[in-house]
Amino acid sequence: MGRPITPFLWLLFSVGGTVSALLFPVHLFLTGLAIPLGWIDPPRYEALIGLLRHPITRLYLFVIIAFPLVHWAHRFRYTLYDGLQIKHLTALIVVFCYGAALVGSAAAAYLLWNIP
Amino acid sequence: MPATVALAVARYRPEEEPAPTLQTYEVPFREDWVVLDALNYIKDRLDGSLSFRWSCRMGVCGSCGMKVNGTPVLTCAAFLSEHLPGPIRVEPLDYFPVVRDLVVDLSDFMRKLKKVKPWILREEEKPLAEGEYRQTPDQLDAYKQFSMCINCMLCYSACPIYGLEPSFIGPAAIALAQRYNMDSRDQGARERLEILSGYDGIWQCTFVGECTKVCPKNVDPAGAIQQYKLTSAVHWLKTLLPWGAR
Numbered sequence: 001m002g003r004p005i006t007p008f009l010w011l012l013f014s015v016g017g018t019v020s021a022l023l024f025p026v027h028l029f030l031t032g033l034a035i036p037l038g039w040i041d042p043p044r045y046e047a048l049i050g051l052l053r054h055p056i057t058r059l060y061l062f063v064i065i066a067f068p069l070v071h072w073a074h075r076f077r078y079t080l081y082d083g084l085q086i087k088h089l090t091a092l093i094v095v096f097c098y099g100a101a102l103v104g105s106a107a108a109a110y111l112l113w114n115i116p
Numbered sequence: 117m118p119a120t121v122a123l124a125v126a127r128y129r130p131e132e133e134p135a136p137t138l139q140t141y142e143v144p145f146r147e148d149w150v151v152l153d154a155l156n157y158i159k160d161r162l163d164g165s166l167s168f169r170w171s172c173r174m175g176v177c178g179s180c181g182m183k184v185n186g187t188p189v190l191t192c193a194a195f196l197s198e199h200l201p202g203p204i205r206v207e208p209l210d211y212f213p214v215v216r217d218l219v220v221d222l223s224d225f226m227r228k229l230k231k232v233k234p235w236i237l238r239e240e241e242k243p244l245a246e247g248e249y250r251q252t253p254d255q256l257d258a259y260k261q262f263s264m265c266i267n268c269m270l271c272y273s274a275c276p277i278y279g280l281e282p283s284f285i286g287p288a289a290i291a292l293a294q295r296y297n298m299d300s301r302d303q304g305a306r307e308r309l310e311i312l313s314g315y316d317g318i319w320q321c322t323f324v325g326e327c328t329k330v331c332p333k334n335v336d337p338a339g340a341i342q343q344y345k346l347t348s349a350v351h352w353l354k355t356l357l358p359w360g361a362r
């Protein structure tokens with residue numbers, strides 16, 4: 001902490017928090033409640049894949065996956081630090097948390113890029 | 117309503133005992149009594165050796181902060197009736213060294229407070245003849261809330277980060293720094309930046325939010341810290357620009 005990188009991580013963390021707080025409920029509502037309960041008609045496969053192929057959709061999906069992952073990483077890092085009081089393992093924790101977020105984001109980017 | 121209520125009060129007499137103990141006193145229960153009244157009853161009638169701080173009895177001086185049943189409160193604002201049936205546990209604030217009984221040593225905070233320069237800093241004072249520095253109601257509102265702090269230290273006692281990292285400047289000192297940073301008459305924000313954004317400053321905070329919950333004056337120190345995190349992050353971004361701030 002206090003190293004010059006902290007404000008940057010916090011900005012990403014804030015963006016991730018905002019993104020998940022604003023957008024996740026919409027998706028949860030649509031795919032978790034409204035569609036399964038038949039409140040709205042499920043979109044057809046062709047329509048969905050068409051939507052998914054659009055670059056803006058892919059970018060959008062990347063944003064709502066990558067930023068919340070970083071948000072998780074930052075939060076979990078401090079949960080480990082203070083909750084378990086294992087601050088002496090800083091290097092390991094940092095690599096694990098941000099590493100996981102990075103790998104997850106890279107996997108998301110790879111999959112989104114390669115949508116047939 | 118009970119006729120009496122028991123108070124389990126933390127005692128620590130360093131010359132007599134190696135560690136704090138609890139001592140129980142039975143005091144009359146009165147609807148209009150606060151914990152501080154009960155402590156004063158003990159001191160006057162039951163045990164003159166009990167030590168604790170208080171002064172105004174009206175939530176202004178900030179000296180009567182203690183933990184009541186584990187929560188940091190102003191004892192002059194904590195009614196006995198809110199803590200029935202008892203025994204009501206009264207202990208000194210957490211994370212400060214105990215001097216005696218319920219009295220804690222606040223030197224750590226006093227040192228930190230000075231570091232954030234909680235006074236109006238000017239690059240240049242304007243001549244007296246030009247009159248006072250005037251403010252609009254909006255300019256006053258920008259910092260007024262932070263100026264309500266009475267240095268009661270409840271927020272430090274509630275902050276787990278301060279418990280883990282004693283060097284953390286802490287909620288009230290940061291809120292008081294913001295009190296001056298947000299003041300239109302002040303020009304010292306740059307001078308406070310280093311200490312606030314440094315290792316022991318705002319970045320220690322993980323937004324637990326307990327400081328704001330326990331604050332008796334609605335200062336919202338957690339809000340002040342979040343506000344400053346944004347200021348500091350924006351400053352950091354600007355330092356990346358070739359023409360940016362340094």
Ligand code: SF4
Pocket residue numbers: 264265266267268269270271272287288291327330331332333334335336337
């Ligand atoms: S910010 Fe609130 S809780 Fe903290 S010292 Fe000031 S008045 Fe007390």
Ligand code: FES
Pocket residue numbers: 170171172173174175176177178179180181190191192193
């Ligand atoms: S005695 Fe002054 S604030 Fe409680």
